[in-house]
Amino acid sequence: MLEYWISEDLGAEDLTTKALDIKGMGEAVIFAREAGIVACTEEASEIYRILGVKEIEYKFTGESIERGSTILKARGDLKALHAAWRLAQQVIAIFSGMATKSKRLVEKAHEVDPKVVLVSTRKTYPGLRVLAFKAIRAGGMIPHRSGLSDSILIFKNHIRCLGGFEKLVGIIPELKKRYPFRKIGVEVDDLEQAIILVKAGVDLIQFDKLPPKDLSEAVVKLKEMKNELVIAAAGGIDEHNIEDYVRAGVDLIVTSAPYYARPLDIGTKISPI
DSSP: OHHHHHHHHHTTOOHHHHHTTOOSEEEEEEEESSOEEOOOHHHHHHHHHHTTOOEEEEOOTTOEEOTTOEEEEEEEEHHHHHHHHHHHHHHHHHHHHHHHHHHHHHHHHHHHOTTOEEEEOSOOOTTOHHHHHHHHHHTTOEESOSSTTSOEEEOHHHHHHHTOHHHHHHHHHHHHHHOTTSOEEEEESSHHHHHHHHHHTOSEEEEESOOHHHHHHHHHHHHHHOTTOEEEEESSOOTTTHHHHHHTTOSEEEEOGGGGOOOOOEEEEEEEO
């Protein structure tokens, strides 16, 4: 992946650096213009290494930084430093933005309920899931699912193709027998569907875009039926409303918000030595 990114950016050569006949040894410093949580500095470091830079120091994924902090420092051939800096900077900026957003969401949620768990969706940009998951973990979140193969989570499209809601309810006991070590989850729109599914034996109910007031009432009712039931809230949850959803008493907050976070504001300075 990193080699592809380098090839995409560098092409045949760094024409500007060559035309200016820049030579000798130098130092590149990636620094923070704002506070945040850094992520994927290890991958950024590897970009420098692939291009021939050997002397590299950096903050580790998950570390907090302040404005003005040095995130990564590399020493080597100036041609290599110029070839690497933009790509390395972008990798850190994009994924540190995700990590920082995750941290803010976790902090806001835990001010209301320290026990609530924030989980991210599978809605990552294609090809970037590993790094996106690394970033959200750095901010204190965890993936809801790493992919389609690790859990059973039933959505409306599944129900429609199966033949309807009643058909789904009828096969829940069979699913639990066939997959005894897997939790069965279903996304629903309302409390009525959730009650029927809990009676059928599902392990997780995920409410999609249910208003916090209605969600709070649903949580009370469903926990009375099955206290160990896991209840998740999903759909449009971000910093402006996460506290309301946490107050509803759910176990999980499901959000894609970190994936669309603004990149962390950072810069790079290259100097000869």
